[in-house]
Amino acid sequence: MNNNTPYEIIGRDEGVKALAGAFYEAMDELEEAESVRKMHAENLDLIKQKLFEYLNGWLGGPHHYKDKYGTICLTEPHQPYPIGAEQRDQWIACWDRALEKVDAPEQFRAMTREPIERMANFLVNA
Numbered sequence: 001m002n003n004n005t006p007y008e009i010i011g012r013d014e015g016v017k018a019l020a021g022a023f024y025e026a027m028d029e030l031e032e033a034e035s036v037r038k039m040h041a042e043n044l045d046l047i048k049q050k051l052f053e054y055l056n057g058w059l060g061g062p063h064h065y066k067d068k069y070g071t072i073c074l075t076e077p078h079q080p081y082p083i084g085a086e087q088r089d090q091w092i093a094c095w096d097r098a099l100e101k102v103d104a105p106e107q108f109r110a111m112t113r114e115p116i117e118r119m120a121n122f123l124v125n126a
């Protein structure tokens with residue numbers, strides 16, 4: 001596997017799992033993320049696992065989400081939730097906090113910045 005993928009830089013499956021966990025912990029903690037937090041179930045265990053599986057492939061590692069759910073399209077699972085610019089910004093704020101929580105390497109932050117913003121923008125549906 002390519003040593004220069006974000007997946008390798010963050011520490012492979014274990015690193016991606018820590019990042020996904022930190023992401024939803026940030027969502028729980030950040031007052032400014034209250035409206036996106038409310039869209040989610042009280043228990044975040046399943047969504048932590050799903051985000052880990054998704055990001056793992058998206059960052060250049062094994063495609064756990066695709067293997068399990070047969071698709072990488074996120075449009076449909078987000079359809080029931082009205083996502084506007086405000087929710088997008090809250091999601092990105094959680095991402096930024098998660099990067100700090102896991103002390104993500106600068107290179108990882110730089111490589112993922114634009115792609116994650118594009119992805120979040122793409123999911124705006126309201």
Ligand code: HEM
Nearest residue numbers: 036039040041050051054077081083087088091119120123
């Ligand atoms: C733009 C702002 C976003 C909002 C407000 C948002 C919100 C949500 C919500 C409410 C769910 C359903 C949670 C549940 O089932 O309890 C969800 C699912 C999910 N989101 Fe997002 N999301 C956003 C962006 C993203 C981005 C950028 C990614 C990936 C890089 C992502 C990855 C996922 C995944 C993998 C799932 C699980 C899908 C499934 O059920 O199989 N989301 N999101």
